[in-house]
Amino acid sequence: MKIHEYQARELFKAHDIPVNHGEVAYTPAEAKAIAAKIGKMTVVKAQVHVGGRGKAGGVKLAKTPDEAFEKAEAIIGMDIKGLTVDRVLVVDAVDIKEEYYLGFTVNRDDNKLVLILSAAGGVDIEEVAATTPEKIMTVNIDPMTGLQDYQIRQAIYGSGVDTTKARALGSFIKKLYNCCIAVDAELAEINPLVITAQGDVIAIDAKINIDDSALVRQKDLAEWREIGADLDQYEKLAKEEGLTYVHLPGGNIGVCGNGAGLVMTTMDVVKKAGGSPNNFLDFGGSATKEGVMKGLNAILRDPDVQGIFINVFGGITRTDVVAAGIVEAYDELPRQVPIVIRLTGTREEIAREILDNCNKPLVFAGSMWEGAQKIVELVNAGAANA
Amino acid sequence: MAILVDKNSRVVVQGITGHEGTFHTTAMLEFGTNVVAGVTPGKGGLTVDAGGTKVPVFNTVAEAAVETGCDTSCIFVPPLFAADAACEAADAGIDVIVNITEGIPVLDALRQYNYVVEQCDARMVGPNCPGVVTAGQCKVGIMPARIFKPGPVGLISRSGTLTYEVVNALSEEGIGQTTCIGIGGDPVIGSKFIDLLVDFEMDAETECVVVIGEIGGSDEEEAAEYVKQMSKPVVGFISGRTAPPGKRMGHAGAIVSGGKGTAESKVKAFNEAGILLADITMEIPGLVKKALGK
Numbered sequence: 001m002k003i004h005e006y007q008a009r010e011l012f013k014a015h016d017i018p019v020n021h022g023e024v025a026y027t028p029a030e031a032k033a034i035a036a037k038i039g040k041m042t043v044v045k046a047q048v049h050v051g052g053r054g055k056a057g058g059v060k061l062a063k064t065p066d067e068a069f070e071k072a073e074a075i076i077g078m079d080i081k082g083l084t085v086d087r088v089l090v091v092d093a094v095d096i097k098e099e100y101y102l103g104f105t106v107n108r109d110d111n112k113l114v115l116i117l118s119a120a121g122g123v124d125i126e127e128v129a130a131t132t133p134e135k136i137m138t139v140n141i142d143p144m145t146g147l148q149d150y151q152i153r154q155a156i157y158g159s160g161v162d163t164t165k166a167r168a169l170g171s172f173i174k175k176l177y178n179c180c181i182a183v184d185a186e187l188a189e190i191n192p193l194v195i196t197a198q199g200d201v202i203a204i205d206a207k208i209n210i211d212d213s214a215l216v217r218q219k220d221l222a223e224w225r226e227i228g229a230d231l232d233q234y235e236k237l238a239k240e241e242g243l244t245y246v247h248l249p250g251g252n253i254g255v256c257g258n259g260a261g262l263v264m265t266t267m268d269v270v271k272k273a274g275g276s277p278n279n280f281l282d283f284g285g286s287a288t289k290e291g292v293m294k295g296l297n298a299i300l301r302d303p304d305v306q307g308i309f310i311n312v313f314g315g316i317t318r319t320d321v322v323a324a325g326i327v328e329a330y331d332e333l334p335r336q337v338p339i340v341i342r343l344t345g346t347r348e349e350i351a352r353e354i355l356d357n358c359n360k361p362l363v364f365a366g367s368m369w370e371g372a373q374k375i376v377e378l379v380n381a382g383a384a385n386a
Numbered sequence: 387m388a389i390l391v392d393k394n395s396r397v398v399v400q401g402i403t404g405h406e407g408t409f410h411t412t413a414m415l416e417f418g419t420n421v422v423a424g425v426t427p428g429k430g431g432l433t434v435d436a437g438g439t440k441v442p443v444f445n446t447v448a449e450a451a452v453e454t455g456c457d458t459s460c461i462f463v464p465p466l467f468a469a470d471a472a473c474e475a476a477d478a479g480i481d482v483i484v485n486i487t488e489g490i491p492v493l494d495a496l497r498q499y500n501y502v503v504e505q506c507d508a509r510m511v512g513p514n515c516p517g518v519v520t521a522g523q524c525k526v527g528i529m530p531a532r533i534f535k536p537g538p539v540g541l542i543s544r545s546g547t548l549t550y551e552v553v554n555a556l557s558e559e560g561i562g563q564t565t566c567i568g569i570g571g572d573p574v575i576g577s578k579f580i581d582l583l584v585d586f587e588m589d590a591e592t593e594c595v596v597v598i599g600e601i602g603g604s605d606e607e608e609a610a611e612y613v614k615q616m617s618k619p620v621v622g623f624i625s626g627r628t629a630p631p632g633k634r635m636g637h638a639g640a641i642v643s644g645g646k647g648t649a650e651s652k653v654k655a656f657n658e659a660g661i662l663l664a665d666i667t668m669e670i671p672g673l674v675k676k677a678l679g680k
Binding site for chain 2: 045093106108109111112113122142143144181184186213214216218257258259261264265267268269272277313344345346350367368369
């Protein structure tokens with residue numbers, strides 16, 4: 001789960017991690033009031049769940065409270081990579097001497113947490129990694145022992161940062177690590193972490209992604225969840241209904257099934273059969289009647305969908321339950337399009353019987369390839385008749 | 387022979403008294419798996435009736451191990467407790483731990499991996515996986531029993547239902563399997579492709595290995611490096627080639643994995659390693675036949 005910079009700053013403050021002064025504003029007037037309170041030059045920053053805000057013009061310097069008003073007015077409502085900005089963070093402008101990059105994340109190659117420190121901060125760190133990897137120091141952390149002081153020293157002395165600030169940097173790194181563990185962060189990133197002209201070590205950026213699987217024990221943080229504004233209208237509605245759905249605009253065949261790998265492959269096969277998949281929808285390991293019904297409704301929202309291929313391979317899923325769900329859902333669907341159903345697995349014979357006797361235009365397929373060919377054929381025939 | 391589990395495996399089911407635990411214990415027994423014990427804290431002394439077989443329940447895995455000599459665990463425990471269950475099994479000396487549970491927080495998964503695999507030297511499959519089946523001998527997990535057929539092919543897959551799809555297609559073509567493993571879709575898992583490829587390379591009964599990968603991470607690339615030095619033929623498939631660019635990993639994650647994770651990268655690595663690559667799953671049986679010289 002992505003959270004906003006100002007929310008990450010709140011978590012930082014709760015863990016005694018130094019940040020510059022600032023508050024969130026939803027209106028230009030609020031931005032002006034915050035700038036007046038800060039009483040010096042400020043930076044107005046768009047709060048959206050994407051990177052590259054600066055390049056997109058979503059970060060502006062304001063010399064006076066009136067200017068903060070103007071900048072906030074320009075930024076609120078702005079579109080950044082398809083997201084509409086509805087709030088800004090107003091912070092005091094820091095006199096920067098050095099800019100570093102600091103992050104913690106999961107190193108899935110080694111199954112460890114990893115500390116990443118680089119003296120090349122304030123720029124795209126992926127670019128640094130690609131062009132000058134020697135400027136980035138990574139240290140793996142054993143989760144059984146946690147971050148050790150010597151590992152912090154390894155990072156500091158190996159990354160090219162100002163070692164006269166080793167003590168302050170070390171304390172900062174340790175606090176960020178503690179924060180990560182406490183909030184179940186799967187990614188915490190500060191870019192840039194700065195040393196100010198006054199010699200202070202502070203974060204003037206804050207990015208934290210919370211592990212979705214941990215939200216059950218991070219109930220306070222779960223309240224920060226915003227249904228992704230980075231989704232299109234169909235994806236947004238599907239997500240609100242708790243569905244795993246990805247829209248492929250322009251396609252005309254709805255694709256769904258149980259298990260991400262199977263559904264992805266079903267899309268591959270529909271394409272191979274000459275069709276154009278409209279979406280990815282995973283019912284999950286245990287498809288239920290309600291789940292299938294919700295799924296079909298979500299798929300049919302896009303008027304481009306002229307047919308649906310349901311591919312269920314039952315392991316933990318009972319295929320008879322899925323079949324009954326599809327039969328029940330069919331009359332209540334907003335539109336009646338051809339549906340090819342490939343069902344195999346637990347209680348397959350019962351499922352097949354239910355579908356054969358349902359007297360509805362539901363076509364049974366014995367295999368994924370057969371099903372893909374059938375749906376492409378039906379959709380093409382429908383288009384030819386139209 | 388085969389790998390990880392066989393007819394001699396003595397299985398303990400953690401979370402046996404739950405709905406999933408009891409349901410799948412019954413299915414495992416029907417397959418012929420030697421389920422000797424169950425564990426549910428607070429329910430020690432009870433027995434679970436799994437399709438007519440009475441399975442004794444213990445409060446701890448340690449007790450179950452002493453009383454029944456169990457050496458393999460299958461975990462059906464809610465996500466916030468499942469990593470602890472795996473550590474408990476490893477601590478009790480269980481050799482092979484199959485963690486079915488989906489939704490374990492990643493920090494728990496890291497602790498679980500480092501204790502179970504690195505510290506206790508146990509083998510772990512999962513979490514968030516369908517389990518392990520050695521055809522004709524032993525099933526640990528939730529895979530549908532009817533699709534398996536004993537034979538010379540080992541299979542490793544990240545996806546559950548896709549595993550069933552491919553195993554089913556192989557069996558229908560008369561190609562049987564030694565052991566099939568669903569390694570799980572989580573970022574932090576107990577056994578990666580490479581770990582199991584090493585096992586299959588050593589296994590006298592396995593003549594060919596099928597590797598079913600998907601977009602994300604770099605386990606497929608790592609596996610491809612090892613395949614270059616294997617004596618046995620490998621058939622591969624990458625799922626998600628026509629999928630739109632998936633959920634992007636965070637910046638820092640992208641740094642660590644060095645820009646790997648795309649379908650293109652995996653397909654390239656498989657091709658360079660001489661893996662027989664299927665464009666779609668239905669081509670897999672034909673490629674396996676070719677690899678086996680049939």
